[in-house]
Amino acid sequence: MPLKAELHCHIEGAADPSLVTLQARKYGADASPFIRDGVFVWHDFTSFLAAYDFSAALFRSDDDFARLAEHYLTSLAREGAIYSEIFVSPDHAQKSGLSPKAYVSALGEGMMRANAKTGIEGRMIVIGVRHFGVEAVEAAARFAARCGHPLVAGFGMAGDERFGEMEDYVRAFEIAREAGLGITVHAGELSGWETVRDALDHIRPARIGHGVRAIENAELVRHIAEAGVVLECCPGSNVALGVFSGFETHPFPALAAAGCKVTLNSDDPPYFNTSLAREYEMAGRHFGLDATALAGVTRTAIEAAFCDRKTKAALLARLGPARTASTSSGLSRTRR
Numbered sequence: 001m002p003l004k005a006e007l008h009c010h011i012e013g014a015a016d017p018s019l020v021t022l023q024a025r026k027y028g029a030d031a032s033p034f035i036r037d038g039v040f041v042w043h044d045f046t047s048f049l050a051a052y053d054f055s056a057a058l059f060r061s062d063d064d065f066a067r068l069a070e071h072y073l074t075s076l077a078r079e080g081a082i083y084s085e086i087f088v089s090p091d092h093a094q095k096s097g098l099s100p101k102a103y104v105s106a107l108g109e110g111m112m113r114a115n116a117k118t119g120i121e122g123r124m125i126v127i128g129v130r131h132f133g134v135e136a137v138e139a140a141a142r143f144a145a146r147c148g149h150p151l152v153a154g155f156g157m158a159g160d161e162r163f164g165e166m167e168d169y170v171r172a173f174e175i176a177r178e179a180g181l182g183i184t185v186h187a188g189e190l191s192g193w194e195t196v197r198d199a200l201d202h203i204r205p206a207r208i209g210h211g212v213r214a215i216e217n218a219e220l221v222r223h224i225a226e227a228g229v230v231l232e233c234c235p236g237s238n239v240a241l242g243v244f245s246g247f248e249t250h251p252f253p254a255l256a257a258a259g260c261k262v263t264l265n266s267d268d269p270p271y272f273n274t275s276l277a278r279e280y281e282m283a284g285r286h287f288g289l290d291a292t293a294l295a296g297v298t299r300t301a302i303e304a305a306f307c308d309r310k311t312k313a314a315l316l317a318r319l320g321p322a323r324t325a326s327t328s329s330g331l332s333r334t335r336r
Helices: 017-026 045-056 061-077 090-095 098-120 134-146 166-178 193-203 212-216 218-227 235-240 251-259 276-287 291-303 308-317
Strands: 004-006 081-088 121-129 152-158 182-187 205-208 230-233 261-264
Touching: 004 261, 017 061, 061 081, 061 098, 061 205, 081 090, 081 098, 081 152, 081 276, 081 308, 090 098, 090 121, 090 134, 090 193, 098 121, 098 276, 121 134, 134 152, 134 166, 152 166, 152 205, 166 182, 182 193, 193 205, 193 212, 193 218, 212 218, 212 230, 212 251, 230 251, 235 276, 251 276, 261 291, 276 291, 291 308
Parallel strands: 004 081, 081 121, 121 152, 152 182, 182 205, 205 230, 230 261
Antiparallel strands: none
16 A cells, blocks of 8 residues: 555545534434435535535534544544645634634644554644635634644635636735745636636745646646645546546646646545545546656655644654556656
């Protein structure tokens, strides 16, 4: 089993149907409109959000969030993952009735439990929600900068890419950058290549969540490759949401062939019938990545991780020496 690493997963979206069903029983909620035969039920982006919001609302206490993080990271470790970064939302914490500090502390407790059991390393990326507006995103950035939790390593922004302009959020990212946090931002998923360009121009992130619509502009792809910006690709999510018609049309191989640094991630795995292990499997099957190329994807992810240098060095040591991939995907040219 190849070693794996993940940089892009929303923790509330990582709760599998069995865990959500248990939470529904705990709080006396009816999960049947959203879970049938052990799988989430949705048919478009709106119904996906309804299922997501229902499930997320069932995590309300410190114990709930600790269990969620422990459950997810432990499952990742079983799939061969040695590192995980999860997106955490202070806005969700407040909707659940917890303070952001208590929420992050609980998630951190669950991550440490998973580490004690399996050895998997984990970090948190605090996110602001774009369509909640500038003030909300800046508040999330201030929390990330000041919370002081040792596992909070980055700041990002998710949400509706069609809301507002990227330049409106510059101050939020400067707050996080000044605090020494790693910077990532969602762009180029449901909206086109222009959102990726705007992210690069205004936010200057080290990584971009998704970013795959950059393929629509060859000059932009060249810029991403030359700048060394890492793309947090989520092929299974993209296909499930209809961003691309299938794995055979997904631009992951083309981006890699152009010299972009690409990684594999599961996004909201149970909603898209995927997992980190399946993302690696699909990349091998559809993108022509052999074992060496997949190991290179993991290495790219760890090199781009927002953890401290000592942890990163230990993780890279577990991977062993880098080897040149022999694959049609062009991944051998992404190792720098």
